[in-house]
Amino acid sequence: MFKPLFKRLLPQTTASAHCDLPCGVYDPAQARIEAESVKAICEKYQANEDPEFRTRALIIKEQRSNLVKEHLWVLWTDYFKPPHFEKYPQLHTLVNEATKLAGASGAKGSADPKVAEELLAKIDQIAEIFWETKKA
Amino acid sequence: MFKPLFKRLLPQTTASAHCDLPCGVYDPAQARIEAESVKAICEKYQANEDPEFRTRALIIKEQRSNLVKEHLWVLWTDYFKPPHFEKYPQLHTLVNEATKLAGASGAKGSADPKVAEELLAKIDQIAEIFWETKKA
Amino acid sequence: MFKPLFKRLLPQTTASAHCDLPCGVYDPAQARIEAESVKAICEKYQANEDPEFRTRALIIKEQRSNLVKEHLWVLWTDYFKPPHFEKYPQLHTLVNEATKLAGASGAKGSADPKVAEELLAKIDQIAEIFWETKKA
Amino acid sequence: MFKPLFKRLLPQTTASAHCDLPCGVYDPAQARIEAESVKAICEKYQANEDPEFRTRALIIKEQRSNLVKEHLWVLWTDYFKPPHFEKYPQLHTLVNEATKLAGASGAKGSADPKVAEELLAKIDQIAEIFWETKKA
Amino acid sequence: MFKPLFKRLLPQTTASAHCDLPCGVYDPAQARIEAESVKAICEKYQANEDPEFRTRALIIKEQRSNLVKEHLWVLWTDYFKPPHFEKYPQLHTLVNEATKLAGASGAKGSADPKVAEELLAKIDQIAEIFWETKKA
Amino acid sequence: MFKPLFKRLLPQTTASAHCDLPCGVYDPAQARIEAESVKAICEKYQANEDPEFRTRALIIKEQRSNLVKEHLWVLWTDYFKPPHFEKYPQLHTLVNEATKLAGASGAKGSADPKVAEELLAKIDQIAEIFWETKKA
Ligand code: NI
Ligand code: NI
Ligand code: NI
Ligand code: NI
Ligand code: NI
Ligand code: NI
Numbered sequence: 001m002f003k004p005l006f007k008r009l010l011p012q013t014t015a016s017a018h019c020d021l022p023c024g025v026y027d028p029a030q031a032r033i034e035a036e037s038v039k040a041i042c043e044k045y046q047a048n049e050d051p052e053f054r055t056r057a058l059i060i061k062e063q064r065s066n067l068v069k070e071h072l073w074v075l076w077t078d079y080f081k082p083p084h085f086e087k088y089p090q091l092h093t094l095v096n097e098a099t100k101l102a103g104a105s106g107a108k109g110s111a112d113p114k115v116a117e118e119l120l121a122k123i124d125q126i127a128e129i130f131w132e133t134k135k136a
Numbered sequence: 137m138f139k140p141l142f143k144r145l146l147p148q149t150t151a152s153a154h155c156d157l158p159c160g161v162y163d164p165a166q167a168r169i170e171a172e173s174v175k176a177i178c179e180k181y182q183a184n185e186d187p188e189f190r191t192r193a194l195i196i197k198e199q200r201s202n203l204v205k206e207h208l209w210v211l212w213t214d215y216f217k218p219p220h221f222e223k224y225p226q227l228h229t230l231v232n233e234a235t236k237l238a239g240a241s242g243a244k245g246s247a248d249p250k251v252a253e254e255l256l257a258k259i260d261q262i263a264e265i266f267w268e269t270k271k272a
Numbered sequence: 273m274f275k276p277l278f279k280r281l282l283p284q285t286t287a288s289a290h291c292d293l294p295c296g297v298y299d300p301a302q303a304r305i306e307a308e309s310v311k312a313i314c315e316k317y318q319a320n321e322d323p324e325f326r327t328r329a330l331i332i333k334e335q336r337s338n339l340v341k342e343h344l345w346v347l348w349t350d351y352f353k354p355p356h357f358e359k360y361p362q363l364h365t366l367v368n369e370a371t372k373l374a375g376a377s378g379a380k381g382s383a384d385p386k387v388a389e390e391l392l393a394k395i396d397q398i399a400e401i402f403w404e405t406k407k408a
Numbered sequence: 409m410f411k412p413l414f415k416r417l418l419p420q421t422t423a424s425a426h427c428d429l430p431c432g433v434y435d436p437a438q439a440r441i442e443a444e445s446v447k448a449i450c451e452k453y454q455a456n457e458d459p460e461f462r463t464r465a466l467i468i469k470e471q472r473s474n475l476v477k478e479h480l481w482v483l484w485t486d487y488f489k490p491p492h493f494e495k496y497p498q499l500h501t502l503v504n505e506a507t508k509l510a511g512a513s514g515a516k517g518s519a520d521p522k523v524a525e526e527l528l529a530k531i532d533q534i535a536e537i538f539w540e541t542k543k544a
Numbered sequence: 545m546f547k548p549l550f551k552r553l554l555p556q557t558t559a560s561a562h563c564d565l566p567c568g569v570y571d572p573a574q575a576r577i578e579a580e581s582v583k584a585i586c587e588k589y590q591a592n593e594d595p596e597f598r599t600r601a602l603i604i605k606e607q608r609s610n611l612v613k614e615h616l617w618v619l620w621t622d623y624f625k626p627p628h629f630e631k632y633p634q635l636h637t638l639v640n641e642a643t644k645l646a647g648a649s650g651a652k653g654s655a656d657p658k659v660a661e662e663l664l665a666k667i668d669q670i671a672e673i674f675w676e677t678k679k680a
Numbered sequence: 681m682f683k684p685l686f687k688r689l690l691p692q693t694t695a696s697a698h699c700d701l702p703c704g705v706y707d708p709a710q711a712r713i714e715a716e717s718v719k720a721i722c723e724k725y726q727a728n729e730d731p732e733f734r735t736r737a738l739i740i741k742e743q744r745s746n747l748v749k750e751h752l753w754v755l756w757t758d759y760f761k762p763p764h765f766e767k768y769p770q771l772h773t774l775v776n777e778a779t780k781l782a783g784a785s786g787a788k789g790s791a792d793p794k795v796a797e798e799l800l801a802k803i804d805q806i807a808e809i810f811w812e813t814k815k816a
Contacts, residue, residue: 155332159316173291176293176297180296
């Protein structure tokens with residue numbers, strides 16, 4: 001996915017969080033970080049047939065997938081406001097699909113790296129909208 | 137085991153959960169239970185000026201409000217499916233508003249029982265739709 | 273908001289919680305909800321031989337069984353008072369057996385739905401006493 | 409590795425845990441450790457009127473008191489068996505009182521070090537029975 | 545602190561995590577994100593004298609500061625290897641000081657934004673070493 | 681309450697904790713307790729080929745190993761001060777190695793009781809230094 005230069009310079013200078021004080025800073029990178037981890041876990045799972053390793057991989061993938069869901073839920077409820085949903089009518093569906101892709105019907109229920117890649121692509125779509133709203 | 141009629145109409149006949157195996161059972165009562173707690177905490181907060189009690193009340197209200205958000209997010213992502221969102225076009229907005237009402241701009245940020253009542257009313261609207269979809 | 277009779281008899285009229293402020297509301301449905309989930313997980317485990325699914329089922333069953341224990345412990349310590357234990361001399365043993373049934377010697381250690389059913393029956397016995405004390 | 413006598417009598421010779429595999433080792437020291445912390449927090453709270461410090465103390469005391477409850481519940485459910493309850497008929501009441509003393513009506517609800525001391529004394533009574541059963 | 549262009553383009557393309565499978569990806573941004581939140585919380589705390597808001601701010605600052613500690617500990621134990629500690633003899637002290645600055649003697653114990661800024665500067669020093677080791 | 685000499689030398693006289701208020705008490709026994717549990721889990725794992733039991737053992741070993749890491753990190757950051765690191769120049773490396781031994785390259789990644797024993801030996805070395813600093 002293409003990103004304008006402005007976007008590629010951002011994250012580290014705008015590191016952000018999601019504490020619902022609110023502290024006022026948010027960043028879709030938090031969800032993406034965990035989704036990258038999920039993808040790497042799937043790849044290691046496919047490459048290693050040791051049953052102890054595979055069980056550990058599934059335990060940890062379950063946790064990381066859940067973190068993806070939580071980070072996305074925080075963006076949906078705490079960051080995005082009514083005007084955003086008005087301007088981006090697909091936003092509700094997008095976040096709903098992304099969180100489903102991080103759950104039982106997606107990255108939790110599958111150890112296929114391709115499912116994790118679909119999840120990453122969805123998160124990128126949300127991030128695209130997020131950064132547009134930050135510039136606005 | 138015999139149960140008197142009164143008892144048989146109570147929670148245990150509709151008990152449900154949300155583990156994303158998924159186990160297949162869900163119930164908006166889980167969100168409502170925590171929201172009832174939030175309301176009771178607000179009432180006790182208003183009736184008690186002891187600073188230690190008030191600090192404890194705020195600590196616990198923060199936790200319970202967060203549980204409301206989590207239970208609602210689970211319904212939105214794990215229980216509700218595309219056909220539900222099609223049939224109830226207000227559903228996305230409803231859940232989004234309910235989770236906002238459980239957060240900083242609602243029950244987390246306020247110790248007014250009326251805010252907790254608004255939250256409860258929103259949860260009831262979601263529950264109404266939920267039970268309709270279960271009957272369908 | 274109007275509610276049909278069927279709806280008004282459901283969970284939301286008895287919603288309760290357990291925060292140890294205390295907020296003052298408790299409900300054995302919280303333990304039952306998780307035990308229902310444990311039973312459903314066992315059934316799905318028996319019906320599905322896929323090793324990834326089975327590992328996920330055991331991960332989640334461990335969590336849900338633990339929630340059963342926690343909800344019951346809260347009732348035992350935070351809701352039930354000395355007069356209750358006097359009136360119901362079997363109550364200590366009942367809760368102790370129920371929490372053991374949710375642990376290693378019960379629903380944690382077994383994936384047999386019958387064990388989960390025994391757990392549910394014990395929780396119902398506790399609930400029976402609970403609702404009697406609420407009426408008193 | 410050589411250890412001076414003083415050291416060899418210390419915790420590491422009786423270290424134990426409570427994971428409900430079960431791993432088979434338990435130790436009332438885990439509850440006592442957190443109760444000691446609760447008492448120290450109360451003492452520091454009474455000695456420091458800075459409102460920020462006091463709020464932090466209440467936040468942390470709430471967490472530590474809860475750990476006391478959890479460690480005691482684990483002993484009650486996972487370590488103690490029917491023959492123990494038969495031999496020590498006061499054991500149910502003792503653990504119930506101890507967990508209540510760690511909650512809202514005890515160390516959670518009060519910042520008085522004396523309440524924490526009562527809690528410690530109750531834990532010692534449970535520990536006394538625990539160590540007797542280990543010798544048996 | 546000056547950062548070479550290469551560094552400023554990084555994070556979003558190298559999003560990473562810390563699950564100890566290990567998945568193999570790490571990023572000091574995770575610690576920085578929470579430290580930014582801590583700083584923002586301190587600023588809002590100083591600007592708002594409402595006691596309910598201030599209590600909430602302290603509750604949340606405690607949590608966020610702890611996340612900073614956890615993310616740094618993960619880097620210290622899971623990412624950095626003996627050759628790194630050999631090449632950067634100050635690294636142990638640096639991470640130790642940073643985690644102390646996130647604790648009681650730093651950001652937990654103080655609501656002064658300047659303390660959070662010192663924490664951020666320390667994290668940047670760790671990040672500088674981190675990115676050097678990634679290039680090596 | 682009277683206690684036999686044997687009992688009075690046991691854990692309760694050295695009970696300690698780690699809450700970062702700070703309450704001021706710490707004890708390496710907390711890390712050792714969880715490491716003992718890890719070792720017992722490994723032994724039971726090797727002695728039992730039932731796949732459900734083995735999966736449960738790996739789930740719980742993952743949790744207990746993580747607790748070891750957390751307890752050691754707390755000692756390293758919250759208890760040990762610059763003069764300690766000056767007096768014991770090996771201390772940084774020792775704690776770093778111990779936490780690595782509790783992670784993926786040690787007790788998390790292996791179900792061999794010998795790995796848990798190595799971890800226990802490392803913890804004992806840290807405890808030795810800890811108790812020396814307490815006497816100083
Ligand atoms: Ni925030
Ligand atoms: Ni479920
Ligand atoms: Ni409550
Ligand atoms: Ni155990
Ligand atoms: Ni990882
Ligand atoms: Ni402490």
